[in-house]
Amino acid sequence: MVNFDLSSEQKEIKEMAMKFAKNEMMPKAGEFDESGKMPMDILTKAWELGLVNTCIPPEFGGTGFSTLDSMIITEALAYGCLGMNTTLMANDLALLPIALGGNDEQKKRFLTPFTESYKIASFCLTEPGNGSDAAGLKTTIKEDGDHYVINGQKMWITNAGYADLFVIYCTTDPALKHKGISCIVLDDKNVAGLEIGAKEKKMGHRSSDTRAVTFTNVRIPKENLIGNLGDGWNLAKMTLDHSRPMVAASAVGGAQCALDHAVKYAKERVQFNKPIAGHQAIQLMVADMAMKVEASRLLVYKAAWLLDQGKSNTELASYAKAFAADKFMEVATDAVQIFGGYGYSSEYPVEKIMRDAKLIQIYEGTSQIQRLVIAKEIFSRS
Amino acid sequence: MNIFVCIKQVPDTETKITPNGDGTYIETSSIKWIMNPYDEFAVEQALLTKQANSGSTVTVVRVGGVKDTEALRTALAMGADDAILVESDDNLDSFMTAKALKGAIEKSGKSADVIFTGKQAIDDDCLQVPQLLAGMLNIPSVSVVVGCEEASGAFTLKREVEGGALEVYEVKSPALIACNKGLNTPRYASLPGIMKAKRKPLAQHSLADVGVSDADRRVKYSNFQLPPEKPAGKKFEAMDEAVQASVVAEVVGLLRNEAKVI
Ligand SMILES: Cc1cc2nc3c(=O)[nH]c(=O)nc-3n(C[C@H](O)[C@H](O)[C@H](O)COP(=O)(O)OP(=O)(O)OC[C@H]3O[C@@H](n4cnc5c(N)ncnc54)[C@H](O)[C@@H]3O)c2cc1C
Numbered sequence: 001m002v003n004f005d006l007s008s009e010q011k012e013i014k015e016m017a018m019k020f021a022k023n024e025m026m027p028k029a030g031e032f033d034e035s036g037k038m039p040m041d042i043l044t045k046a047w048e049l050g051l052v053n054t055c056i057p058p059e060f061g062g063t064g065f066s067t068l069d070s071m072i073i074t075e076a077l078a079y080g081c082l083g084m085n086t087t088l089m090a091n092d093l094a095l096l097p098i099a100l101g102g103n104d105e106q107k108k109r110f111l112t113p114f115t116e117s118y119k120i121a122s123f124c125l126t127e128p129g130n131g132s133d134a135a136g137l138k139t140t141i142k143e144d145g146d147h148y149v150i151n152g153q154k155m156w157i158t159n160a161g162y163a164d165l166f167v168i169y170c171t172t173d174p175a176l177k178h179k180g181i182s183c184i185v186l187d188d189k190n191v192a193g194l195e196i197g198a199k200e201k202k203m204g205h206r207s208s209d210t211r212a213v214t215f216t217n218v219r220i221p222k223e224n225l226i227g228n229l230g231d232g233w234n235l236a237k238m239t240l241d242h243s244r245p246m247v248a249a250s251a252v253g254g255a256q257c258a259l260d261h262a263v264k265y266a267k268e269r270v271q272f273n274k275p276i277a278g279h280q281a282i283q284l285m286v287a288d289m290a291m292k293v294e295a296s297r298l299l300v301y302k303a304a305w306l307l308d309q310g311k312s313n314t315e316l317a318s319y320a321k322a323f324a325a326d327k328f329m330e331v332a333t334d335a336v337q338i339f340g341g342y343g344y345s346s347e348y349p350v351e352k353i354m355r356d357a358k359l360i361q362i363y364e365g366t367s368q369i370q371r372l373v374i375a376k377e378i379f380s381r382s
Numbered sequence: 383m384n385i386f387v388c389i390k391q392v393p394d395t396e397t398k399i400t401p402n403g404d405g406t407y408i409e410t411s412s413i414k415w416i417m418n419p420y421d422e423f424a425v426e427q428a429l430l431t432k433q434a435n436s437g438s439t440v441t442v443v444r445v446g447g448v449k450d451t452e453a454l455r456t457a458l459a460m461g462a463d464d465a466i467l468v469e470s471d472d473n474l475d476s477f478m479t480a481k482a483l484k485g486a487i488e489k490s491g492k493s494a495d496v497i498f499t500g501k502q503a504i505d506d507d508c509l510q511v512p513q514l515l516a517g518m519l520n521i522p523s524v525s526v527v528v529g530c531e532e533a534s535g536a537f538t539l540k541r542e543v544e545g546g547a548l549e550v551y552e553v554k555s556p557a558l559i560a561c562n563k564g565l566n567t568p569r570y571a572s573l574p575g576i577m578k579a580k581r582k583p584l585a586q587h588s589l590a591d592v593g594v595s596d597a598d599r600r601v602k603y604s605n606f607q608l609p610p611e612k613p614a615g616k617k618f619e620a621m622d623e624a625v626q627a628s629v630v631a632e633v634v635g636l637l638r639n640e641a642k643v644i
Contacts, residue, residue: 008455009576009577012452012571013573016459016571016573016576049570049574050572050573050574050575063573063574064577065573193387
């Protein structure tokens with residue numbers, strides 16, 4: 001049987017997260033978008049309320065939320081501000097490989113501190129020369145006594161300027177492609193050879209911190225390797241199965257916010273002697289927007305639900321990521337259209353949402369790459 | 383200290399209200415309920431009082447419909463220890479509500495050292511239940527409280543009066559304190575709090591269990607109506623200087639005789 005009802009606890013979680021988004025995030029979203037600063041007070045408050053690091057299991061101090069629960073939370077936070085949500089979501093992205101593939105000692109050492117105070121983590125996969133083709137990464141890992149030595153450069157790393165912990169994907173030999181990739185944790189931000197680049201200037205998500213990270217003979221103790229050498233690609237894939245629905249959930253939150261703004265404005269704005277909501281062209285646009293938001297949400301829920309059932313969700317995760325991101329872009333563009341000239345002004349909220357929407361089609365696998373994943377799954381079946 | 387908080391569930395301020403079929407109440411089926419905003423200040427003050435007095439407990443009490451128990455669960459998630467729900471219709475009058483609250487508090491087996499409430503509920507705006515409850519319990523009550531300090535069972539309370547002035551009261555426990563906006567900043571229910579709330583005790587009673595019957599009703603609601611729709615505004619054409627003086631005279635006349643505002 002299909003059941004579309006959230007549990008009473010999930011409804012409460014949603015309510016609480018939305019209240020936080022509306023009262024704490026939305027009023028400050030514009031200000032931090034303009035300044036590009038990290039809203040540390042708001043982020044810390046979100047952490048205090050348990051809205052961050054939802055992937056940490058209860059045995060290690062986490063809250064023990066299901067994947068679906070974390071989708072509900074992410075949707076709400078993204079409703080409040082996409083940029084702040086990226087900062088918070090990047091923590092989960094970085095901690096997931098540890099939660100999914102680390103041993104108990106590593107989970108205790110790396111995850112538990114994130115439950116004791118607000119700490120920030122970075123997921124370092126993308127490189128200047130390797131984005132979509134992530135398996136072609138060139139950052140190397142070499143054994144040296146009881147340490148591994150890391151050399152290479154990462155690009156577009158969210159949170160890098162503030163991170164207490166870096167999860168690094170690297171290879172024993174680029175020629176080995178997927179099979180050579182490993183995943184290792186750097187939990188010493190003062191280690192010799194770690195160089196954090198300047199903050200990138202971005203179109204949207206401007207309060208989130210994005211930088212290049214360079215490793216020059218960075219030494220990391222061997223016990224920080226997650227799994228074995230060569231397990232990295234699998235860990236990355238398992239991580240993306242969780243994080244892609246989460247990114248899709250953020251698209252749903254952003255799109256819902258754009259839709260709500262558009263509906264409210266359409267009822268207030270009068271042209272040709274009636275509220276523009278009375279013009280059929282606007283009604284059709286709003287109806288399309290609402291369908292897109294709800295269809296995206298259902299894909300997100302299903303992609304998350306599959307994981308909670310212990311089933312494979314790779315294909316559904318890509319459906320959700322590509323569909324929700326593309327629809328979010330359309331919905332945000334239409335919201336600006338409904339606001340007319342006012343929508344183009346940063347005095348009104350939808351202009352920022354439209355800029356923020358674009359990134360969702362790019363990071364954690366572009367919309368094109370999601371379609372490649374889907375097609376690969378489809379054709380591998382027959 | 384045994385701390386009690388009385389909370390009411392009210393329609394969300396964004397809910398569209400319509401009278402029910404026979405006009406005896408409002409249509410409740412499609413309402414989204416929230417905790418009465420003033421009661422949030424009461425819950426917060428109760429939790430602050432508990433924090434300052436180790437070994438204290440906070441019990442939240444609500445009289446009302448059982449379809450949703452959001453408000454009680456929110457209070458438990460914020461940090462209250464246990465909850466009591468007296469099942470009833472949502473349209474009790476103030477007297478019945480106060481009597482049911484008294485009965486529920488007495489039935490809990492704990493003697494209340496302090497009772498916090500909101501100063502009013504934002505749905506019916508009666509502003510009666512706190513004072514009635516204090517009267518029935520024969521304890522002092524102070525309402526519209528914006529400052530609350532406690533030291534060994536004595537409360538120093540600031541209440542707002544006309545013109546923004548403050549009155550200061552000293553009351554000894556047991557007492558009832560009805561809270562106003564500005565008293566504190568209510569905390570959010572944290573997510574771990576929401577998870578923990580599930581396991582906290584919630585006692586349920588009927589009105590009869592707490593000694594209330596229909597004979598206690600003082601007010602019978604019979605004719606809920608929506609306020610009449612506002613008539614459309616009047617527009618006056620006065621771009622032409624020649625007519626301005628007469629238009630002004632006309633407007634002043636209408637304000638005086640029709641709108642009766644000057
Ligand atoms: C603000 C921001 C934050 C980010 N945060 C992180 C982070 O925290 N950690 C991290 O590791 N990375 C992060 N990224 C990187 C992000 O995941 C990559 O930018 C993304 O994967 C795309 O890679 P690319 O930029 O190199 O584009 P490219 O791979 O060069 O792609 C360029 C274009 O070509 C298309 N394309 C590429 N290959 C194919 C193909 N085979 N078929 C069809 N089309 C194709 C793409 O879809 C795209 O349209 C972030 C990026 C941004 C902008």
